[in-house]
Amino acid sequence: MADVQKRVAAELDRLAPVIDELGARFEQAGEELALVGGPVRDAMLGRLQNDLDFTTSAHPDVTERILKGWADAVWDLGKEFGTIGARKGDWQIEITTWRSESYDPSSRKPSVAYGTSLHGDLRRRDFTVNAMALTIPGRQLEDPYGGIIDLAQRVLRTPGTPEESFSDDPLRMMRAARFAAQLGFAVDPSVVTAMTEMAERIEIISAERVRDELIKLVLAPQPRLGLRLLVDTGLASYVLPELPALALERDEHHRHKDVYEHTLTVLEQAIDLEEERGHAPDFVSRFAALMHDVGKPRTRRFQDDGAVTFHHHDVVGAKITRKRMQALRFSNEQIDAVSSLVELHLRFHGYGSGEWTDAAVRRYVRDAGDQLERLHILTRADCTTRNQRKAARLRRTYDDLEARIARLSEEEELASIRPDLDGNQIMEILGIGPGRAVGEAYTWLLDLRLDEGPKTPEQAEAALRDWWAARG
CATH class of the missing domain: 1.10.110.30 (Hydrophobic Seed Protein)
Structure with missing residues (x-):
């Protein structure tokens, strides 16, 4: 408990420039104010944050009036729920009137009623560790529901x-x-x-x-x-629902992995790779790991010899992923990124022991686009075999693929691959105007670039003329 007290005291000293001034303003207005919820819990855990939640006896209009002239910015987007937001320097602040709220069984939105006491407000909070408050400016801890004990346990x-x-x-x-x-x-x-x-x-x-x-x-x-x-x-x-569906019953010969457990392991390995590669926590990468095998239940087939197959589960999984993310109202950008990773997650396994041509490596990079680094993480994380020799071989093989991508990228700027001639040059060389033929020529030149690497303008023009002549 002494350690907790020290952590809280240190955190309050750090917060003092905000909470002391704010507490004094509410006190002068005859209102009560308390730091509440996450900030109090995290102070006890030694987790620092700059997002501060307060609860108050003041109604929103009064809170807004108290903040004006003190905060750098004030907003009222949550006013209908009793919340006024503000920014003071690096601090993000939300102040909510004591309240109680509940859902009507037929409604998606909570009905809000203002409360009459701090303890009543704390009772309506989700968990006891979030139902502790520190009154401001007196700094008196209020813990009517045993949050400190639950935090310790x-x-x-x-x-x-x-x-x-x-x-x-x-x-x-x-x-x-x-x-x-x-x-x-x-x-x-x-x-x-x-x-x-x-x-x-x-x-x-x-x-x-x-x-x-x-x-x-x-x-x-x-x-x-x-x-x-x-x-x-x-x-x-x-x-x-796609997650519990992964808990497939194994066949009697145990020929395939528990897909649910495998998925959770892939997610954890993706998190480890994030840290190893110096990335911040990334939702797209992690959600792709979570969804990468959701096509397996729909594509599972048992062969006559007892073997199990999941043909095309990558393509099917990408469609399932897209549909689920749309239902959850994710942004189109997130949906496209995660779905693309799910669809591409098996591509590496055609690499063998490094038999891909440079053209195949270029296509791998082009198809991954701006998701290439995430694809590296997902593909590596997807190796969950207990066979250490096989796992080491897969890591070495992917190391080789990344090295080849790096080498080709340095030579050819793979991330921005374009045909060696643009649309205007194509029309000038072939003597044609805008139309479908220009697009077809552009696509053919792009495939040529991927298959054979960069060409000089003269070489590209000669190849284009040969292709055009062959078309008749």
Whole structure:
């Protein structure tokens, strides 16, 4: 406990320029203010952040008035829910009026009513570790539901009953999975039971809110913990049904891997590769790892000899991925990136022991486009064999492919491959105007560039004239 007190004191000293001034302004206005939720929890865990959440007795109009003239910027996008946002230097601030909220069974949006006390506001929060507050400017800790004890025991419980909490806001079931992944905490058995019994209620939550929680979960340090909880409670069947579908029954000869466990391992290996290669946590890369084999259940076939095949599961999986991400309202850019990676994840396995021609390597780079680095990570992560000799051989082979890509890129600028002649040059050489023939010539020259590498303008012109003459 002494260590916790030291961490909190140090964090409060760091926050002092903001919380002391803000607390004084609310106090002068006759209103109560408290730092609440994540910032208090993270201060106890020694996790620093610049996003600060406060709760207050002041109604939004009053909060807005208090902030003006002090904050660098103020916004009211969450005003209908009692929240006013602000920025002060490097600090992002949200101040929400004490409130209670609940969902009507037929509604996707919470109804909001202002509360009358700090303790009442804390009771409506998702978990006890997020239901602690520090009053400002007095710096008095309020922990009516035992959050400190649960923090020390690393467990997630709800302030009231889980059924009451999840009925008020079903998204909290996904937040349980997200916090398990972010904090590495266990989930209280009563919470797991309620999630299992109430999983269907997640359907009243908007796709956008589900998507945002899923992103946070996948970007967490230990997403396997959260994803397992979603699958085990049945929540995944509503928000990401492709994941539990991967838990295929093995054939009696055990000829194929447990695809669900393999997928979670690939995700973890992709995370390790992110760190090794110096990348920040990347949702696209991680979600591609999670979805790369979702085409397997639909393409599984048993052969007469007991062997199992999944022909074209890459193409089928890309279509399934696109459809799921569209349902979850992801951006077109994210959908295209993840779907492309899923479709390309098997391409390397045609490389053999390095038999690809330079033309094939160029096509690999062209097809990957700006997803090439992510494809490197996904392809390497997809090697989960327990055969260490085979694993080492696959790593060496991919090392060779990356080295060849680097060499060709240096020689030919692969990332920006274009034909050796542009459209205007094609029309001038062939004496034709704009039309389909120009596009066909451009495509032919691009294929020639990929197959044979760069040519001089004279060589490209001669080849183009020969091709045109052969067309008649």
